Amino acid sequence: MANELRLFSGTANPVLAQEIADYLGLGLGKAEVERFNDGEIRFAILENVRGVDAFVLQPTAPPAENLLELLVMIDGLRRASARRITAVVPYFGYARQDRKDRPRVPITAKLVANLITVAGADRVVTMDLHAPQIQGFFDIPLDHIYAAPVLLRYFTQHLSGDLVVMAPDIGSIKMGRAFAKRLGGSLGFVDKRRPRADEAEVMNVVGDVLGKNVIMVDDIINTGNSMIEAAKAIKQLGAKKIMAGATHAMFSGEALAKLDGSELEQIVVTNTLDRAPIGSEKIKILSVAELLGEAIVRIHEERSVSSLFV
Numbered sequence: 001m002a003n004e005l006r007l008f009s010g011t012a013n014p015v016l017a018q019e020i021a022d023y024l025g026l027g028l029g030k031a032e033v034e035r036f037n038d039g040e041i042r043f044a045i046l047e048n049v050r051g052v053d054a055f056v057l058q059p060t061a062p063p064a065e066n067l068l069e070l071l072v073m074i075d076g077l078r079r080a081s082a083r084r085i086t087a088v089v090p091y092f093g094y095a096r097q098d099r100k101d102r103p104r105v106p107i108t109a110k111l112v113a114n115l116i117t118v119a120g121a122d123r124v125v126t127m128d129l130h131a132p133q134i135q136g137f138f139d140i141p142l143d144h145i146y147a148a149p150v151l152l153r154y155f156t157q158h159l160s161g162d163l164v165v166m167a168p169d170i171g172s173i174k175m176g177r178a179f180a181k182r183l184g185g186s187l188g189f190v191d192k193r194r195p196r197a198d199e200a201e202v203m204n205v206v207g208d209v210l211g212k213n214v215i216m217v218d219d220i221i222n223t224g225n226s227m228i229e230a231a232k233a234i235k236q237l238g239a240k241k242i243m244a245g246a247t248h249a250m251f252s253g254e255a256l257a258k259l260d261g262s263e264l265e266q267i268v269v270t271n272t273l274d275r276a277p278i279g280s281e282k283i284k285i286l287s288v289a290e291l292l293g294e295a296i297v298r299i300h301e302e303r304s305v306s307s308l309f310v
Helices: 014-024 065-079 108-119 132-137 148-158 170-183 225-236 255-260 289-300
Strands: 005-009 031-035 041-045 053-057 084-089 123-127 142-145 163-167 186-193 201-206 213-221 242-249 266-270 283-286
Touching (some): 142 289, 148 242, 201 225
Parallel strands (some): 084 123, 242 266
């Protein structure tokens, strides 16, 4: 049993956890995550985990209960004497406040990193952080996984001809450049401003899109406003087929309805977040279970994780 790999799942994305377990050829760890009558989280491990290499899969998207559940599970495994505890957080929530961009605001990304560390995690695995510098907020090792191989495989199979990879804002240029290089397309970006939180206004489109197929890539689609406004501006400049790709499908509020009525022909996302059947023909959900499963195996066997993306 010593150093045996065990994978436990919270309630935030049990489907992805099961897919990863299937890839690993394991059953999920035996544990209960329930609620007391007053709503408090109750966690109990139903097997001996002394000396095991434990991985806990739980995205920390809202509600905040998902984050608290992760902390409770880590604490339970630590007190049960697991040898090493790795928090597998496909979507790292509270990442958008990663600096003090105005007076009297918190840095929630650092706060959450501290909470995970203090709870007892020895290592963190996460995917496509909203801001890469968040890696530096952790005082424990962090493996930053990229969904690009999964998205690129799909786009390679479904797009041809003159291609432009468009970053919907300046913050996504690095991601867009990596996709353009792999797909053999040119790079452009949309210059926008935010008059208010979760609202976007396109100012300029930089790049030639006339008569070309366009892919817009970003780490997350939340309200969809950035993608929708950018697609409208790009279509007016003569683009042909416009697709979008993103790792995390938040789809807040009326995002799905707005995306359905947009100029985007298809929106490709992954299953880092558990989403019920969406009912939109425009949405394509790809699984990152194999990618995360392979990362887990390599961490357990003390092999290179970065070589997955070479």
